[in-house]
Amino acid sequence: MQLRGGETLYQSLVEIFGKERVSKEDFELLCYSRDAGSLLPKSPEYVVVPNSKEEIQRLLVLARKEKRPVTVRGAGSSMCGAPIPLVDSSIVLDLTRMRRILDLNEDTMSILVEGGITWTEVIEYLQEKGWELGLEGPWSAPSATVGGAIAVAAICMGAARFGGLGSEILGLEVILPDGGIMRTGTGAHPGNLMVDRDCNGIDMAGLFIGSHGTLGVITEVSLKIYPLHEAEDYFAFSFSSLDDAIEALHGLARYRIPYDTRIFVHPVPEEMGGRACLVSMLKGTRAEVQEQGRLGLELMRRARGKQIPDFGKTYYQGRFTTRAEAFGKAGPGWLEVAGFIPIKKYPEMAAPVLDYFAERKAEIERLGTHPPTPTEFRRARQQLRTSLLMSTESLSARMHAIARMLFEEGKLEPLDAIATAIEQTTLEEVCSLAVQLANWRTWSLVLCR
Numbered sequence: 001m002q003l004r005g006g007e008t009l010y011q012s013l014v015e016i017f018g019k020e021r022v023s024k025e026d027f028e029l030l031c032y033s034r035d036a037g038s039l040l041p042k043s044p045e046y047v048v049v050p051n052s053k054e055e056i057q058r059l060l061v062l063a064r065k066e067k068r069p070v071t072v073r074g075a076g077s078s079m080c081g082a083p084i085p086l087v088d089s090s091i092v093l094d095l096t097r098m099r100r101i102l103d104l105n106e107d108t109m110s111i112l113v114e115g116g117i118t119w120t121e122v123i124e125y126l127q128e129k130g131w132e133l134g135l136e137g138p139w140s141a142p143s144a145t146v147g148g149a150i151a152v153a154a155i156c157m158g159a160a161r162f163g164g165l166g167s168e169i170l171g172l173e174v175i176l177p178d179g180g181i182m183r184t185g186t187g188a189h190p191g192n193l194m195v196d197r198d199c200n201g202i203d204m205a206g207l208f209i210g211s212h213g214t215l216g217v218i219t220e221v222s223l224k225i226y227p228l229h230e231a232e233d234y235f236a237f238s239f240s241s242l243d244d245a246i247e248a249l250h251g252l253a254r255y256r257i258p259y260d261t262r263i264f265v266h267p268v269p270e271e272m273g274g275r276a277c278l279v280s281m282l283k284g285t286r287a288e289v290q291e292q293g294r295l296g297l298e299l300m301r302r303a304r305g306k307q308i309p310d311f312g313k314t315y316y317q318g319r320f321t322t323r324a325e326a327f328g329k330a331g332p333g334w335l336e337v338a339g340f341i342p343i344k345k346y347p348e349m350a351a352p353v354l355d356y357f358a359e360r361k362a363e364i365e366r367l368g369t370h371p372p373t374p375t376e377f378r379r380a381r382q383q384l385r386t387s388l389l390m391s392t393e394s395l396s397a398r399m400h401a402i403a404r405m406l407f408e409e410g411k412l413e414p415l416d417a418i419a420t421a422i423e424q425t426t427l428e429e430v431c432s433l434a435v436q437l438a439n440w441r442t443w444s445l446v447l448c449r
């Protein structure tokens with residue numbers, strides 16, 4: 001690609017980033033052609049790894065002038081193709097070197113970090129100082145970046161108490177496509193700290209939460225912090241009807257009891273049994289956790305729940321490994337869509353989802369016969385499932401659908417088979433169902449195209 005005056009784009013990028021932080025090598029581009037999901041890979045033409053805001057500004061000005069798409073990338077842990085370039089001749093902007101902690105302000109109870117830092121790095125730093133975040137980030141926290149999670153409006157650990165990610169963000173600094181820098185809320189005044197969003201007119205931070213890097217590059221984030229909690233506890237209950245489980249869940253939400261809660265509907269883990277089950281994590285001072293536990297158990301019993309010892313603790317303590325393992329075991333074709341649904345509406349909205357899985361029962365069982373081992377069968381069943389995640393006043397229903405049975409049967413090359421299966425069958429069916437159901441998140445709609 002020649003630029004005006006015969007200068008190559010590569011040379012211009014090298015001028016900005018130096019040779020060691022620009023790549024056009026196939027083997028490196030390949031690493032940026034995928035995320036953690038199974039959508040069709042696409043390599044960028046160049047990858048650049050900035051060290052500073054100035055480099056990002058210069059890149060965006062250059063890309064704009066040359067009409068080159070820029071795809072922002074955090075850890076690439078998205079499951080839906082979000083950090084994969086959409087079109088040819090893209091430049092991927094890898095933010096993982098911009099990972100400094102800029103300021104811990106105990107007076108304003110806030111921490112200022114760069115967008116490329118991981119959630120776990122922030123959490124561990126704060127723990128040493130006797131502080132913690134409200135939301136612990138997504139379950140990919142050991143690798144997911146703070147900026148990446150904000151860009152996808154990730155549903156985070158602690159959502160039952162704190163709600164959406166926006167509730168914990170005090171301010172953002174964003175580099176806009178023309179290279180200009182925008183700071184939101186109180187930070188909009190030159191020299192002021194980003195310690196409050198809700199002031200000075202329009203909430204500009206909200207514009208970038210869930211923007212998927214389309215409106216700018218999130219370079220700095222100010223988050224609320226809290227004194228480190230003293231105690232935590234867990235409980236798990238199974239229910240013989242979905243209505244009972246929903247009644248229990250609604251009670252927990254009404255009194256804002258747990259720190260985090262999830263329910264499983266299809267399939268219910270074998271150790272739990274019943275028609276639906278619920279796990280909760282409690283957090284706070286010792287006295288608070290004791291009181292939350294007392295109230296929680298009372299609500300569970302009122303909703304006719306059966307307590308399952310130890311499951312809650314095992315589930316939450318393994319949260320950073322179990323999900324990654326589950327994705328690994330599920331194999332290629334894992335696809336996920338998520339949305340917010342009022343808790344009480346769940347049984348009505350889940351019906352078509354559960355019907356969908358019932359219709360696919362034969363395929364699931366057939367897959368289990370190649371080879372016909374119990375492990376294969378169990379894995380196949382786990383691949384098609386729904387589970388729920390509770391937010392303060394709403395639920396996020398997650399549908400996981402797998403196209404692996406088509407891959408197993410397909411006569412195409414593995415990658416083509418996966419792509420074909422996802423694009424032609426599961427993607428279309430699951431996403432159109434998702435869109436019909438409720439206010440599904442943007443990327444579900446994007447995938448539907």
Ligand SMILES: Cc1cc2nc3c(=O)[nH]c(=O)nc-3n(C[C@H](O)[C@H](O)[C@H](O)COP(=O)(O)OP(=O)(O)OC[C@H]3O[C@@H](n4cnc5c(N)ncnc54)[C@H](O)[C@@H]3O)c2cc1C
Nearest residue numbers: 074075076077078138139145147148149151154155213218
């Ligand atoms: C094991 C596992 C568990 C997961 N658990 C959860 C979960 O509990 N909840 C959940 O919501 N998701 C979850 N995910 C999905 C994913 O990890 C999260 O959405 C995560 O927040 C993505 O962050 P990232 O840094 O990897 O971003 P990437 O995947 O690199 O990028 C995601 C999107 O954000 C944009 N972007 C990235 N950084 C920036 C930036 N600084 N400025 C502007 N745009 C940017 C990208 O262009 C892209 O559109 C999970 C994934 C895995 C593999």
